[in-house]
Amino acid sequence: MSKELIRLKDVSMTFDGETILDNMNIYFNDKEFLTLLGPSGCGKTTTLRIIGGFLTPTSGDVIFDGVRINDIPPHKRQVNTVFQRYALFPHLNVYDNVAFGLRIPKPYEDVSSVALSEASGGKKRKKKLSETEIKSRVTEMLEIVSLKGFEHRSVSSLSGGQQQRVAIARALVNQPKVLLLDEPLGALDMRLRKDMQQELKRIQKQMGITFIYVTHDQEEALSMSDTVVVMNAGKIQQIGTPEDIYNEPKNAFVADFIGESNIVDGIMREDNVVEIFGRKFRCLDKGFAPDEPVDVVIRPEDVDIVDVKDGALTGTVTSVTFKGMHYDIIVDFKGFKWLIETTDFCPEGSRIGIKIDPDGFHVMKKSEYSGMFGDYSSYSAEYDEIGDVEYEESSLEDEADEV
Amino acid sequence: MKSRAFAYPYVLWMALFVVAPIIIIVVYAFSASDGSFTLDNFSNMELYLSVFGRSFGLALIATITCLLLGYPLAYALAHEGPRAQGIMLMLIMLPMWMNFLLRTYAWMSLLEKTGLINRFLGLFGIAPLNMINTPFAVVLGMVYNYLPFMVLPIYSVIVKIDKSLLEAAQDLGAKPSTVFTRVIFPLSLSGVLSGITMVFVPAVSTFAISKLLGGNKTMLLGDLIEMQFLGGSYNPHLGSAIALVMMVVVMVCMFVMNRFGSDDEQVVMF
Incomplete structure (x- = not known):
């Protein structure tokens, strides 16, 4: 360099x-x-x-x-x-x-x-x-x-x-x-x-x-x-x-600001094993303390949709938006809503299973931003615009809080 | 098309009280007292060349003085905080709320042989200065009365200059004085031109100031014209001719000056 x-x-x-x-x-x-x-x-x-x-x-x-x-x-x-x-x-x-x-x-x-x-x-x-x-x-x-x-x-x-x-x-x-x-x-x-x-x-x-x-x-x-x-x-x-920034975000703020991210609470059970929603998944991350609470980022494009019987997790589709190249669907997993990009059409209300490859997980240490981002409960077609406005306001509040 | 109708009252006003009087003046200027066409009024005017010279000369000096005093003031004003700007603007306008003649009379009592200034100087044993009834007093009166008309247009232009232009100039290597000469001054030129117009035109045609502060020694065009209509040498034909020539000379001055200004921002007259 x-x-x-x-x-x-x-x-x-x-x-x-x-x-x-x-x-x-x-x-x-x-x-x-x-x-x-x-x-x-x-x-x-x-x-x-x-x-x-x-x-x-x-x-x-x-x-x-x-x-x-x-x-x-x-x-x-x-x-x-x-x-x-x-x-x-x-x-x-x-x-x-x-x-x-x-x-x-x-x-x-x-x-x-x-x-x-x-x-x-x-x-x-x-x-x-x-x-x-x-x-x-x-x-x-x-x-x-x-x-x-x-x-x-x-x-x-x-x-x-x-x-x-x-x-x-x-x-x-x-x-x-x-x-x-x-x-x-x-x-x-x-x-x-x-x-x-x-x-x-x-x-x-x-x-x-x-x-x-x-x-x-x-x-x-x-x-x-x-x-x-x-x-x-x-x-x-x-x-x-x-x-680096996209694939290995350091905290929930970066993960959310750069692209779309589902960010869920997880526990790092051991190297290469992360637990979310009570289920263990293989991942590529290591170097955390045993049973350390972490934030887990799953990008919408890294989720594969499969039959319910083959799914590692099963959820209900609550909304579908056609985006041209793909559909943006919102899936409810035990009350937590995920954004998934898929080329397969899944009608609203259908139950689906999902699979995530080990490289689809990105594990981050907990930070001041944990729990603030990555939930798509309020998702709507205009999410992107609304999202930007929300960032700006919240960041200004952050600044004020620090004073 | 329809909105044009809103201007009709003013158009009528202008026809009656601006266009018609000018036509009357033109007619008077080109006619003798018996109504016949003549150019004598203009050829007789050479008797008064010195008055023309004095009027334009003093108005020019007053305008330049106003510019030299007014530009720095306007510049400083534009860089003050909003509160200070408000107060200073009010102070600049304050004398204008007082009657024009009253203000000028006040200068009379200041400048007189036995006036305030001379009495004050007398306390220090200084002999009374001869100030009243001099060209100096007339210029002083003009500057005092017309300075706000120079400051305000310049101020309003400078205050609107985008601050990022100044930063851009600095960014490109301009030191503060270069920022002024290459950016601020050229951009304030339209304000300077309207300021000059708004001071020079009334100054060249004034008669009250010269009458009160200049005595009969510094007769200006305004006084000369007034004399033709109201004074002992009653001759409205000559008066009209002088007024017409003055108007043409002023218009030519303004036109020439506008050529120096920027193309898109023209001074009030044109």
């Missing part, structure tokens, strides 16, 4: 006595695509603004390339930001927006020596780019974001997706070491979002720089990132590759 570029050390942030970030420790590697993922109010944007220099942490250190940059103002950091609502300059056309950063004379050492010379009050040599050089760089950048020919358009005449591209070009043309993106696709429609996701990934690879991406959309995070950082209530819940 490449070298470490940014590190947040014991960073905490408090606004009016409310804790936004709680002793955060994280590092960002060079050239990686890292996503900060979490519900709104989890502190992900605050983290981004601390790296950008718009906020100074209440305590802790921000280290860039080995140098502490807490007190370096944004205009002296070699970090550029793509803002949530683009923040394009309305009085400038596309070309001048992109050229904005290039027209400002900058010290031409890299940021670490800037930081050092800043610290020692040393002299700074400023370099002013010639208009010819600016022109070639702007043109090249507009080509990368597929906006060639838009140079003289006013930014207000552009569509949301085009404005987004201008914002990206305007940031990247300065050749930052790190690009910060604050929910950059939030205002775009579904279709455009998917296109831009691919586009961003491509640009990141092409430019070979670090992207730190903030989103609350788990699908976006999984499909674009090298590393995903799941946050809630000002704390990091888990750091890992998208596969």
Whole structure:
């Protein structure tokens, strides 16, 4: 893996006595695509603004390339930001927006020596780019974001997706070491979002720089990132590759926030044996104390539906939703409702048996989130939307509770 | 289509009290006292070139002074908390709730030979300054009366500038002074242009301020026109011609200035 570029050390942030970030420790590697993922109010944007220099942490250190940059103002950091609502300059056309950063004379050492010379009050040599050089760089950048020919358009005449591209070009043309993106696709429609996701990934690879991406959309995070950082209530819940995060969630919050999960109480009887609903199942997890109470995650797609007589567990189908590729069915097992994805049609009210392979279980230690997620009792067709709203509210309450 | 009907009362008003008087002025300006067509009114006007010069000169100085005082004030105001903004806005507006003439009379008693300022200076043995009846007093009166018209439009534009634009500029390497010159000032230009219009136009045509604070030594266009209609040298034809020329010159000034402004945000006049 490449070298470490940014590190947040014991960073905490408090606004009016409310804790936004709680002793955060994280590092960002060079050239990686890292996503900060979490519900709104989890502190992900605050983290981004601390790296950008718009906020100074209440305590802790921000280290860039080995140098502490807490007190370096944004205009002296070699970090550029793509803002949530683009923040394009309305009085400038596309070309001048992109050229904005290039027209400002900058010290031409890299940021670490800037930081050092800043610290020692040393002299700074400023370099002013010639208009010819600016022109070639702007043109090249507009080509990368597929906006060639838009140079003289006013930014207000552009569509949301085009404005987004201008914002990206305007940031990247300065050749930052790190690009910060604050929910950059939030205002775009579904279709455009998917296109831009691919586009961003491509640009990141092409430019070979670090992207730190903030989103609350788990699908976006999984499909674009090298590393995903799941946050809630000002704390990091888990750091890992998208596969790790999905397959090996650390606690009930992560399991529930990333994709759909049935989370049930279980007891780890011994290595590779977990007991749920009074029945023992083989699983691949080990390293727990004997008879340790645990949370067990079963993804809806890992459940096989079988005849009642062959089933390890039997339940009653209480609702069926057609989803195109599959059906989402809700099955009642002794009062606990599970979400199961199946391609077989099971009518409402029918009794079914289920089987789960050992790799279908994921066992997690009990956490503060145990019992809060993973029950589909209130499931309805609009569950996804309602679910998002509930996260946001509950996470805000969490924050308030901690104060 | 139907909503247009709501504007009819005003259209009538405008026809009666704006368009018709302008037509009357044009007719007067191009006619002699016997009603025949003539251009004499305009050719006679060269006698008063100095008055034109003085009027536009003093109005220009007053406008620039208002801008120099008003812009920093508007800028500071826009960056205060909502409470401080409310209080300061009220203080700026407060004098405007007082009668215009009264305010100007107050300046008279301040600036007079035996006025408050000179009496105060006298306490320190300083000889009385000659302030009243000077161009300085007239400019002072203009600035005092019209400053709010400069501050308010600039303030209302600056306060609406999206804060994320300032962050974006910083993010792109702009230090605070560059953020101001490259983002804040260009974006506030429309407010500056309306401020200039709202100060310059009344300042160039004022007659009360120059009469009260300038004495008969600093006659302005307003006074000159007033004299043609009410004064001893009764000549409404010449008065109309002067008023017409002044209007045209002001319009040309505003038009030229608008060309410098942004394309989409035009000043009140056009």
